[in-house]
Amino acid sequence: QPALTQPRSVSGSPGQSVTISCTGSSSDVGNYKYVSWYQHHPGKAPKLIIFDVTKRPSGVPDRFSGSQSGNTASLTISGLQAEDEADYYCCSYAGSYNWVFGGGTSLTVL
Amino acid sequence: QVQLQESGPGLVKSSQTLSLTCSVSGGSIGSGSWNWIRQSAGKGLEWIGVIYASGSTSFNPSLKSRATISLYTSKNQFSLSLTSVTAADTAIYYCAKAGGRWGWHAFDFWGQGTMVSVSS
Numbered sequence: 456q457p458a459l460t461q462p463r464s465v466s467g468s469p470g471q472s473v474t475i476s477c478t479g480s481s482s483d484v485g486n487y488k489y490v491s492w493y494q495h496h497p498g499k500a501p502k503l504i505i506f507d508v509t510k511r512p513s514g515v516p517d518r519f520s521g522s523q524s525g526n527t528a529s530l531t532i533s534g535l536q537a538e539d540e541a542d543y544y545c546c547s548y549a550g551s552y553n554w555v556f557g558g559g560t561s562l563t564v565l
Numbered sequence: 566q567v568q569l570q571e572s573g574p575g576l577v578k579s580s581q582t583l584s585l586t587c588s589v590s591g592g593s594i595g596s597g598s599w600n601w602i603r604q605s606a607g608k609g610l611e612w613i614g615v616i617y618a619s620g621s622t623s624f625n626p627s628l629k630s631r632a633t634i635s636l637y638t639s640k641n642q643f644s645l646s647l648t649s650v651t652a653a654d655t656a657i658y659y660c661a662k663a664g665g666r667w668g669w670h671a672f673d674f675w676g677q678g679t680m681v682s683v684s685s
Contacts, residue, residue, distance in 0.1 A: 457609045489670035493610075499677065501610075501659070506671035544610050548670045552623035556602075558609035 458483065458555035459545055466563040472533040475560045477545030478526060483555055485526035489548035492521060492530045495559075496541045505530060532562070540564045567592035569660050569676035577654075579685045583647040587660030587676060594618065594641045597664035600672060601634060601645045603656040611656075615663075616643055655683045 460478040467473040477484065477492075484490060492505035503512055505521035508528060518534045528547070532539055545557040573585035587599070601613040614624035616634040624632050633646040647654060657680050661672040 457611075461609075487670075491671050493672070500675035501661075501672070502675075503667065503671055503673050506667045506673075510667070512667055512671075512673065546610070546612070546672070552615065553625065554612040554670070556610040556612060 457558035458549070459547060459557035461543075461545060461557040461560045463558070464561045464563065466565055467532075467535045468565045469535050469537065471535050472531060473535060473562065475530045475532075475543055475545075475562070477528040477530070477547075477557050479528075479547055479555070480526055483547040483549040484523065484528050486550065487548045488523070490521065490523060490528040491546045492519075493544045493546065494539075494541050495544060501544065535564050537564050567662055567665070567674040569662065569674055571658060571660050571676045571679040573658075573679060573681070575680055576682050576684055577650055579651055579683055580649055583645070583650050583654060583681055583683075585645045585658055585660075585679065585681070587643050587645075589641045589643075589662075592662075594636060594638055594643060597662050598669060599634070599636065599643045600661045600663060601632075602659045602661055602672070602675075604659070604678070605653070605656040610659075613645065613647075613658075617664075650683045652683050652685070654681070656681060 490508045493501040495501040508523045549555045568590045570588045600615045631648045657678040659678045660676045662674040
């Protein structure tokens with residue numbers, strides 16, 4: 456049972472926006488501003504797309520954005536493109552030098 | 566650009582010890598934090614543990630002290646040992662780096678992953 460809860464799947468048409476939620480607890484997401492998001496194309500290395508809840512590493516398009524409210528963090532992808540089809544994972548610092556991940560969300564671009 | 570590459574046996578017998586190595590190139594293992602993360606079939610990612618350049622470590626409590634991570638600075642490598650494995654340890658194992666440009670809570674470089682199966 457993953458520590459963070461994500462929807463199993465989401466979908467959207469090219470050009471549309473989708474939001475993926477990541478629900479934790481007051482011990483992780485709700486207590487630290489250290490949520491990160493990863494894009495994972497199966498067979499490849501996961502890629503960091505959001506860190507510290509809202510920040511984007513250089514080279515990540517501004518179509519990807521992150522937010523947080525209470526114990527739930529969210530990733531929004533706007534202007535969906537075919538190459539965005541992938542699995543997305545959230546991760547949160549949980550204190551005491553421990554990190555927890557979500558179960559992952561499969562994004563389908565229709 | 567830092568690159569990581571996992572290596573080790575793809576098959577381990579139940580109750581034995583799983584041993585993996587992560588080779589780092591394009592950067593020094595003397596800074597940052599070095600992590601092991603795994604993905605079981607049909608499941609999400611699970612953080613296993615971390616070793617810092619100082620040598621200090623931290624592990625996922627769910628592993629109940631079965632995991633050890635070691636740093637080999639002269640070889641620019643770090644390793645994972647997981648004892649008393651069961652079928653539940655069958656997974657793709659990734660090594661990943663944090664503590665770089667984006668801070669201590671962002672895994673900014675990952676290996677491609679290596680599949681480890683536990684057989685009875």
